[in-house]
Amino acid sequence: MINYGALYFDHYTKFLGEPIDREVYKYSEEMPSIQILKYDNVFEECLVYTTLGLSKYTEIMGDYIEISMVVDGAFNSPGYILANTLFYCIHNQMHIGRGLAISGVENIDAAFVQKYNKSAVYFTELYAFPEEYSITCTDSNEKDGKLLLAFFISQSEYDYFATYGAEKFEDLLEEENVDPFNVSRSSVV
Numbered sequence: 001m002i003n004y005g006a007l008y009f010d011h012y013t014k015f016l017g018e019p020i021d022r023e024v025y026k027y028s029e030e031m032p033s034i035q036i037l038k039y040d041n042v043f044e045e046c047l048v049y050t051t052l053g054l055s056k057y058t059e060i061m062g063d064y065i066e067i068s069m070v071v072d073g074a075f076n077s078p079g080y081i082l083a084n085t086l087f088y089c090i091h092n093q094m095h096i097g098r099g100l101a102i103s104g105v106e107n108i109d110a111a112f113v114q115k116y117n118k119s120a121v122y123f124t125e126l127y128a129f130p131e132e133y134s135i136t137c138t139d140s141n142e143k144d145g146k147l148l149l150a151f152f153i154s155q156s157e158y159d160y161f162a163t164y165g166a167e168k169f170e171d172l173l174e175e176e177n178v179d180p181f182n183v184s185r186s187s188v189v
Helices: 004-016 054-061 078-091 110-116 155-175
Strands: 021-025 034-039 047-052 065-071 100-103 120-124 145-153
Touching: 004 034, 004 047, 004 054, 004 145, 021 078, 034 078, 047 078, 054 065, 054 078, 065 078, 078 100, 078 120, 078 145, 100 155, 120 155, 145 155
Parallel strands: 065 145
Antiparallel strands: 021 034, 034 047, 047 065, 100 120, 120 145
16 A cells, blocks of 8 residues: 655656745644644745645545645745645535636635635645656555645635636636735735
């Protein structure tokens, strides 16, 4: 049996280097923890947050998945918000994949929402990373691991996504040349 935690950690080390920090989050004593690893010097003036341990929830997720989030500010909040968003998905038996948005960040970190006007987390395919980063290969008959990108969106962007779906929402972001790593960016809706 493959140790996906070690596999993902080696993958992160290959592409991101050594983490500068690590936070551990638990939903309950009975459930596996999720670690949020923090990396610097991957994208200019940004930090990369990656999950480690989400792949333990493959029965709920439907796949071996971990998440990366890149931000250019608000460096104390993303790990906590991401972990709590993921535990919400796990608790509600939600499959995480492209085109999932979770609102309610104000229930996790009201000050973050007030300051940055981002009240939801959107999950999609990776952006700006090397193509090889999106798959963690097992080099065996076991399933490869996948990586997705999460980024913050405004309530009006969330409402647009809920009304028109992932394709139109992502088309809008592309048309407006949105930098998903910019936490302070203005809403496009």
